[in-house]
Amino acid sequence: MASATADCPVCGSVSVQEYGRRKLWSLTQCSQCASVYRTVFPTQEELDEIYGSDYYDSWNIEANAESFWQMKIKNSTSYLMKLDRYLPYHRDRTLLDVGCAHGFMLEAASQLGYVSSGLEISPAGDIARERGFHVVGSNLEDRPFPPESFDVVTMIDVIEHLTDPLEALRCVYAMLKPEGIVFLVTPDIGSFSARIMRSAWPHYLPEHLIYYSPTSMHTLLDRTGLDVMEIGPGYKYLTISYIVGHLSSSLGGFIPRGLWSIANALPSLFTGKPLRYRTEMIAIGRKKAL
Numbered sequence: 001m002a003s004a005t006a007d008c009p010v011c012g013s014v015s016v017q018e019y020g021r022r023k024l025w026s027l028t029q030c031s032q033c034a035s036v037y038r039t040v041f042p043t044q045e046e047l048d049e050i051y052g053s054d055y056y057d058s059w060n061i062e063a064n065a066e067s068f069w070q071m072k073i074k075n076s077t078s079y080l081m082k083l084d085r086y087l088p089y090h091r092d093r094t095l096l097d098v099g100c101a102h103g104f105m106l107e108a109a110s111q112l113g114y115v116s117s118g119l120e121i122s123p124a125g126d127i128a129r130e131r132g133f134h135v136v137g138s139n140l141e142d143r144p145f146p147p148e149s150f151d152v153v154t155m156i157d158v159i160e161h162l163t164d165p166l167e168a169l170r171c172v173y174a175m176l177k178p179e180g181i182v183f184l185v186t187p188d189i190g191s192f193s194a195r196i197m198r199s200a201w202p203h204y205l206p207e208h209l210i211y212y213s214p215t216s217m218h219t220l221l222d223r224t225g226l227d228v229m230e231i232g233p234g235y236k237y238l239t240i241s242y243i244v245g246h247l248s249s250s251l252g253g254f255i256p257r258g259l260w261s262i263a264n265a266l267p268s269l270f271t272g273k274p275l276r277y278r279t280e281m282i283a284i285g286r287k288k289a290l
């Protein structure tokens with residue numbers, strides 16, 4: 001059964017107000033921490049349907065497999081370079097990527113010398129396993145790794161999907177070594193694009209349950225016990241093929257589908273070239289020293 005989320009799922013405040021409707025969904029905003037969230041969370045059955053075997057079809061992978069893989073590795077590598085300054089150097093650094101999908105972050109991390117593991121409950125995890133990566137098919141809440149296992153935990157486009165982000169980050173906290181780093185990427189509902197595009201903002205998706213602003217992200221990290229190292233704009237390398245695939249899948253309709261057909265007909269040298277866009281927010285938290 002769908003549950004109305006009266007209290008703020010980030011800070012627990014009961015002081016909340018209507019945010020308005022976006023696409024099909026009514027949203028609520030917390031007056032305390034500024035998080036915005038679905039007034040009624042989807043049922044487990046609805047979520048299972050969303051995360052079915054065709055969930056990653058919108059990535060438009062087959063159309064441009066090689067450039068897609070390179071685009072994802074480039075993004076993952078840039079995230080690892082970004083967090084590197086907060087991590088003391090030592091050999092055999094360990095990394096867990098939560099929601100690792102096909103294993104792009106695991107590949108990028110391995111190239112930089114990390115011993116990397118992934119967590120993925122969807123069938124996409126099988127592709128990462130076929131590539132030779134260690135991927136566990138459990139939820140974070142099952143705490144599938146011993147305490148203090150990792151120097152870095154990455155969660156790229158994951159936290160906005162979770163109904164209980166505080167519990168999820170507490171699990172991450174437990175799995176981090178002292179002074180370990182958690183690195184998050186998530187849409188920023190306080191961003192200029194979110195405010196100006198309103199319902200046309202591409203991050204309004206059925207599986208996105210909670211939207212963060214820098215203020216609410218700060219609250220979340222702080223409540224978990226993490227030191228907030230950095231919260232700021234995030235950049236991604238995206239190809240035209242990928243953008244059009246996403247638009248076509250999330251908006252539907254004649255024009256996006258037409259664009260997709262056109263994009264697939266264009267030379268891959270053009271549609272597969274990654275360009276850098278400001279898209280989301282990054283957040284870096286650090287576990288306290290012993």
Ligand SMILES: [Zn+2]
Nearest residue numbers: 008011030033
């Ligand atoms: Zn709140």
